[in-house]
Amino acid sequence: MNGDSVDIDLARAWVQAIAAAVDQHKDHLTQLDSAIGDADHGVNMHRGFSAVTTALDGLEPDTVGALLVKAGTTLISSVGGASGPLYGGAFRAIGRTLDTSKATPQEFAHALAAGLDSIQRLGAAAPGDKTMIDAYTPALAAFQQQADAGADLATAALAAADSAEDGLRATAPLQARKGRASYLGARSIGHQDPGAASTALVFRALAETAAAAETAATR
Numbered sequence: 771m772n773g774d775s776v777d778i779d780l781a782r783a784w785v786q787a788i789a790a791a792v793d794q795h796k797d798h799l800t801q802l803d804s805a806i807g808d809a810d811h812g813v814n815m816h817r818g819f820s821a822v823t824t825a826l827d828g829l830e831p832d833t834v835g836a837l838l839v840k841a842g843t844t845l846i847s848s849v850g851g852a853s854g855p856l857y858g859g860a861f862r863a864i865g866r867t868l869d870t871s872k873a874t875p876q877e878f879a880h881a882l883a884a885g886l887d888s889i890q891r892l893g894a895a896a897p898g899d900k901t902m903i904d905a906y907t908p909a910l911a912a913f914q915q916q917a918d919a920g921a922d923l924a925t926a927a928l929a930a931a932d933s934a935e936d937g938l939r940a941t942a943p944l945q946a947r948k949g950r951a952s953y954l955g956a957r958s959i960g961h962q963d964p965g966a967a968s969t970a971l972v973f974r975a976l977a978e979t980a981a982a983a984e985t986a987a988t989r
C-alpha cells in the first residue's frame with residue numbers, strides 16, 4: 771500500500787474506512803431518511819458494512835476485484851432497502867473490472883465508472899432526480915479529470931470527495947423523482963438526500979485512505 775495505486779490492502783482499508791464512517795454517521799443518515807424516507811438508511815448501511823467487515827475478515831483475495839466483489843455480494847445479501855442492491859451492484863461492478871493486484875488511478879476511474887453505470891442500470895435514476903447518483907456523478911467526473919491529468923490516487927480521491935459533498939449539498943433544493951422520497955412530491959424539497967450523503971462518505975473514506983497510504987509510504 772503506497773498510495774500510488776489501489777492495491778488489495780488499500781481496497782480493504784477503504785472498505786473498512788467506509789464501515790467506520792457509516793458507524794460514526796449512522797444516526798445522521800437515518801435522520802436524513804426520516805425527513806424524506808422511512809428512517810432506515812443509517813441502519814441499512816450499518817447492517818451492510820458490518821456484514822462486509824465480517825465477510826472480509828480473514829479473506830485473502832488474489833485481486834482487488836475479488837475483494838470488492840465480495841463486499842458487493844455481501845451488501846446485496848444483507849441490506850433490505852433499495853440502497854443494498856444499488857451499492858452492492860456498484861461494488862460488484864467496480865470489482866469485476868479490477869482483475870489485478872494493483873490498479874492505477876486511470877484503471878480505478880474506469881472501475882468507478884462501471885459502478886455508476888450499475889447503479890443507473892438498476893435504479894434508472896438520472897442526475898437531478900435527488901439520489902446517490904447526484905453525489906456519485908460529480909465525484910466520478912472529478913476523479914476521472916484528475917486521473918486523466920496524471921494526478922496520483924490521493925489527489926484524485928480528494929477531488930472526488932469534495933465534489934461528492936458539493937453534489938450532496940446540491941440535492942437539498944431538488945424534488946425527488948426516484949425512490950421512496952419521490953412519493954413526497956414537492957415535500958421532498960429542502961432536505962439532503964440520504965443516499966447522496968452515504969455516497970459522500972464512501973468517497974471521503976477513499977480520500978482519507980489514499981492520503982494515509984501516501985503518508986505512510988513517504989515516511
Ligand code: ADP
Nearest residue numbers: 811814851852853893895901902948949964965
Ligand atoms: P429505502 O429507500 O428502500 O428505504 P434506503 O433508505 O437504504 O432504502 O436508501 C435510500 C436511498 O437510496 C435514497 O436516498 C437514494 O439516494 C437511493 N435510491 C433510492 N432509489 C434509487 C434509485 N432508483 N436510483 C438511485 N438511487 C436510489
Ligand code: MG
Nearest residue numbers: 807808810811
Ligand atoms: Mg429508507
